[in-house]
């Protein structure tokens with residue numbers, strides 16, 4: 001019996017991206033090095049790493065735009081280039097600046113819609129959806145970076161795909177735009193879509209993402225839920241009676257550790273009220289009491305800048321050769337929305 005067509009892939013795994021041992025070398029330089037991870041439906045996954053870590057190269061391989069040197073990736077169990085209906089399966093926005101400057105936003109989307117066999121009316125629907133209906137008649141050359149980002153997102157959503165792959169979608173957005181994007185992606189994830197967004201700043205996406213995949217020098221450094229990265233919840237107390245409070249908290253069953261300076265006690269707890277109650281009962285004055293938030297930016301920096309993760313693009317490790325990749329590195333594009 002012959003294999004079922006791609007569109008008959010089991011629904012449960014339809015939106016999952018699987019990357020296995022993905023490697024890309026440019027003239028001997030390993031831009032992506034034996035990368036394996038999964039991206040799950042209904043969640044927003046941050047694909048993170050400093051400049052040059054290999055994020056865009058990985059996304060381009062997932063989308064069939066360049067050929068891996070070894071390893072591979074699948075979407076719902078099928079490699080991108082074998083998808084029966086790629087535009088209705090995966091939408092992507094890799095380069096927000098890559099629009100014909102003389103073409104209006106509406107025309108840009110209409111061209112994409114026509115080439116994908118979708119009705120032209122999708123163009124106006126999408127411009128409305130991403131909040132730039134007034135940009136329909138304006139030439140893309142006059143768009144702000146934020147408008148280009150939204151137009152890129154509209155292009156990615158044309159085929160109402162189950163999966164969205166967005167490269168640095170928050171770049172160039174103002175705070176209102178970032179907040180809008182966050183809500184928009186959350187809404188799409190709640191509909192069950194798989195959302196993979198890259199960023200070189202964990203702090204930029206920490207309020208947006210459920211899961212993180214962190215890269216440095218082409219290698220996987222960390223993968224998991226963002227809450228795991230934040231670590232155990234803690235409550236930080238500033239008090240002139242640090243020793244007494246630490247003893248009282250320990251006697252009440254809290255695990256404590258000294259703070260970064262004298263007069264600070266840190267209790268492992270997600271319940272500031274309970275910590276405050278112990279201080280009150282022990283008659284210890286409290287000058288400040290608050291949840292201690294993990295400094296994810298510092299953690300990200302630590303994870304991606306130490307030891308072997310030290311950025312190879314900063315000069316003290318073998319770096320990439322200059323110049324564009326050899327022509328044989330480019331795979332034929334399959335009409336993906338970019």
Ligand SMILES: Nc1ncnc2c1ncn2[C@@H]1O[C@H](COP(=O)(O)OP(=O)(O)OP(=O)(O)O)[C@@H](O)[C@H]1O
Nearest residue numbers: 026031050051052053054055056057200320324325
């Ligand atoms: N076509 C190419 N030819 C040679 N080297 C390349 C090519 N494309 C990417 N590289 C190199 O591969 C490494 C990874 O680049 P990539 O663009 O994937 O990183 P990134 O994580 O997306 O970085 P950024 O956040 O700056 O966009 C870089 O050192 C880059 O110079």
